[in-house]
Amino acid sequence: MCDELKVIERVLNGDTDAFGILVKRYEKQIVNYVFRMIGNYQDALELSQEVFLKAYLALKSYKSEYSFSTWLYKIARNRTIDFIRKKKLNTVSIEGKGDEDGLKPQYEDSGLRPDEVYEKKRRAVLVEKAVAKLPEEYREVIIMYHVDGLKYEEISDILGLPIGTVKNRIFRARKMLKDMLEGEV
Amino acid sequence: MKKICGLLEDYLMENLDEKNRKLFESHLDECESCRKSVEAFSKIEQSLNSIPKVSVPEGFSASVMEKIYERKEKVLGWYVYGIVAFLSFAVSVVAVYLLGFDYVAAKVYSVASTVYAFASSFSVALSTLSGSLYNSIDFGGLNGVVLTFVFVMICFGFAKSVKIFTREVK
Numbered sequence A: 001m002c003d004e005l006k007v008i009e010r011v012l013n014g015d016t017d018a019f020g021i022l023v024k025r026y027e028k029q030i031v032n033y034v035f036r037m038i039g040n041y042q043d044a045l046e047l048s049q050e051v052f053l054k055a056y057l058a059l060k061s062y063k064s065e066y067s068f069s070t071w072l073y074k075i076a077r078n079r080t081i082d083f084i085r086k087k088k089l090n091t092v093s094i095e096g097k098g099d100e101d102g103l104k105p106q107y108e109d110s111g112l113r114p115d116e117v118y119e120k121k122r123r124a125v126l127v128e129k130a131v132a133k134l135p136e137e138y139r140e141v142i143i144m145y146h147v148d149g150l151k152y153e154e155i156s157d158i159l160g161l162p163i164g165t166v167k168n169r170i171f172r173a174r175k176m177l178k179d180m181l182e183g184e185v
Numbered sequence B: 001m002k003k004i005c006g007l008l009e010d011y012l013m014e015n016l017d018e019k020n021r022k023l024f025e026s027h028l029d030e031c032e033s034c035r036k037s038v039e040a041f042s043k044i045e046q047s048l049n050s051i052p053k054v055s056v057p058e059g060f061s062a063s064v065m066e067k068i069y070e071r072k073e074k075v076l077g078w079y080v081y082g083i084v085a086f087l088s089f090a091v092s093v094v095a096v097y098l099l100g101f102d103y104v105a106a107k108v109y110s111v112a113s114t115v116y117a118f119a120s121s122f123s124v125a126l127s128t129l130s131g132s133l134y135n136s137i138d139f140g141g142l143n144g145v146v147l148t149f150v151f152v153m154i155c156f157g158f159a160k161s162v163k164i165f166t167r168e169v170k
Helices: A002-012 A016-038 A041-057 A068-087 A114-133 A136-147 A152-159 A163-180 B008-012 B018-027 B032-049 B060-099 B101-136 B140-166
Strands: none
Touching: A002 A016, A002 A068, A016 A041, A016 A068, A016 A136, A016 B060, A041 A068, A041 B060, A068 A136, A068 A152, A114 A136, A114 A163, A114 B032, A136 A152, A136 A163, A136 B032, A152 A163, A163 B008, A163 B032, B008 B018, B008 B032, B060 B101
16 A cells, blocks of 8 residues: 555656556456446456546546545446446346457466366356346446455445445345346356 | 344344354354355355456556557647747747837738748649649549549548657657
């Protein structure tokens, strides 16, 4: 955190290259969040680049009362919601995981045995599809909590909601998923 | 018993204090309904945690930085235009103040006339050249098509050159 503030200070003092350190640190989380929200890998990469560009341009307005990641997520969330509204995506398509001719996402190596991989993959596909069907406000908390591994407090800061509401939303979302996936996982 | 079952949602939302959490967990040994609910939610949680993460392409951060530099150059370009415009205006004001309006106006008119004369002669030269070329080659019925194609290619070349010369350089 302290180290992060130093990097931000360097960027604000004119060391543009130092911003690359922050991009490297958060690229995975932001790309995963955007991808799970919109369901298209190519668009997710472009949108994530815009998020970082916007963060760079607005860096002067960053106040250290929040962590940098919270601030970055706020930008990513606003940009993603704009994108979804423009495209009128109420739910996302994970079927093709992107355009047919577009860039296909590469998944990280899970380090599991082939039989474990098969079962895990089957379950993951079912869950991914179910998550994609969740309404936007439930989908985002599930992605932040389970995919990006954010804490309740962080999600609460990003969304500007009390922690109780965040916990409640996550619980409701899990309940919806439980109903959707009854007997399948 | 029923009262403790009512703690299920709060237990799942991690809202219970230590004492109630322990109470509820010991209740799970006796209540099958609560136990099944907790197990079902736990399965969902495990599945959610197993959603694979997508990896980020190798050059992602490099292309972000490239965009940032492009943007910086663009902003710098506008500053330069602004400074040039301001300096031109300031020089004009000083010139008018020092040399008098009539003198400056006469000079500006003379420069404008020279530029106009040059543009006119260039235009005449160009039309003469293109006319000669047009007349010297017999395209037959294709004349219109060929000329349109050539015109489009010239426009394309011009647009490309504008793009090249106005591109922000890192």
